[in-house]
Amino acid sequence: MNAGPPQSSAAPAQAKALNCPHCGASLTLRSFNNAVTIVCSSCHSILDAKDPNLKILQTFEKTVETDRPLIPLGTRGKIRGVQYEVIGYQRRTIYVEGVPYSWHEYLLFNPYQGFRYFTEYNGHWNDTSTLRGLPTIRPGIVPSATYLGERYRHFQTAEASTTFVLGEFPWQVRVGEIAKVSDYISPPRVISSEQSGNEITWSMGEYMAGRDVWKAFNLPGSAPQPVGVYENQPSPVSGMTTSIWLAFSALMLALVVILIGCSAMQRDEQAFVGDYAFNANGARGEPSFVTDVFELKGHTSNVEVVTDTNVNNSWIFLNYALIDQDTGHAFDFGREVSYYHGYDSDGSWTEGKSKDSVIIPQVPPGHYYLRVEPESDPGMGFIRYSITVRRDVPNYTFYGLAFLALLVPAVLITWRSLSFEHLRWAESDYAPLMGGGS
């Protein structure tokens, strides 16, 4: 555009070098003319950056514990592809039941994109920037804030006082300054309102792992390990609770379909039934007997043998052999059926059952008979029993085990998630309500 001489200087804006009027140490203004306050890193005098003589606004060296930023001032790093420089650092402290809790804020600057912060508390980091819209607050037992369609639950409101500052800021800072800070969480995000005087500013933080901060700013060593659970720290099983229960439901549905399908395809037919009596008072070692031959049809599958007896405070032991008439191949198994009941000091009790069932898997089709050898205590009298043989029965044990195998991980993840949320909310204003903690 042909528009006469440039109205702004073509020379690039330069970082200014200054000297502290209190101790003479050299100062660098990193945010050009955006700086409103600058803190001398040697004597910690807070200076008016807008004043050509850098008027001293506050000195606080003697009154507070000094602090060293984990990311040194002047360090540059890339956040979401944009380069930022650390230009300011402050410690802010809240008191909960008389106990001080401090976090640190790193002010980051890019001359085009402006300002953002990193906040750090006990090794937990947040990448924070100013909100452009205004969240809608809804009161309640736990108030909430809605921003761009997302609901954030109120976590904590506290009076934060500035307890240490270093570097430069585009606004007025003083040690001892107090602001009311409210946090609303929807992990991994947190939105915070900060009120000092009449002005309320809103910002949004997104949880960041220390190692990502270290990587972004190319810092030596490794990031300090985070301690405890932070307010907007994403749960390690976040989102998994819902998905595992969805998977559980889907697999349960599949299991039911398999069960129905298999039941429909199963013969589940009675192959043999016979009633017998055993005289326990008779001669010991009553000879065994064999049943009539019966046919087990279809393909190789299971066989259920049900022994229904009238034992009553007695027992019977049956030695079974399921024998293939043609090959002589035998399936041997023994079943003890016992049923006892009575009264004692704790009331009535029972033990055992008068009916027993066993499933013999993988029985090829063919003509079979049972060899049965009953045994009991002499003096038990007559014990009546019936034997029922069923072919190709549904085996519910498999479904029960499958159900448990699916349920256990879902329950474990839910439990992990609940205990993580418990730890999170134990640090909130709602500890008795949601955290149950101290």
Add this chain to the structure above:
Amino acid sequence: MTQPVATCPNCGAKVVFRWSSSVQTVCDFCKSILVRTDVDLKKVGDVADLPPDSSPIQIGSEGSYNHRPFVAVGRIVYQYDQGTWNEWHVVMNDGNSGWLSDAQDEYAISFAAPGRKIPAEPLRAGQQCTWDNVLYTVSVVTYAHYRGVQGEMPFQTWDKDNAVFVDLRSSTGKFATVDYSDATPILYLGESVAFDDLHLKNLRTFEGWS
């Protein structure tokens, strides 16, 4: 865009208008404030030196908003108790003018919105207003002072001194400001924008930064 050319009545330098509807401009050479009359330019005052600032925008910076290209042709520097901020006068490619505010690199763009109902008295923080079916909440009321002017203006500023602005925000980042400086308040509607949303070119450079 037509570029009317005139001569500075004070120093004789050539004065080029980027925007044909400019009412006021500042001579680049002698810093005279010039007001357009029907026939020529009239000197009405001199500008004070602008305070040092670090806005990345400069006169001639180009960008686009909602796919509409614009160019920055002037600015007003306002001063308030926390410092200063810039209102860049931007001219869209359709000839309309708008304002790109830059307060410590927080950007908002807005356009005069005549014909809407405006409360006669300045609102207080927390009060609400609805314009064009958007609910706005007053975020801050600013008492400011005209600190300086540069380039072309859609109105005369040389006779102005103090200003009262009521800034409002919506839940979605829409932005409104009511200028109560004059007898008739003026409403501007727009939105807060990220630097990248403006696709700015021809910016100021900063040593050590690209």
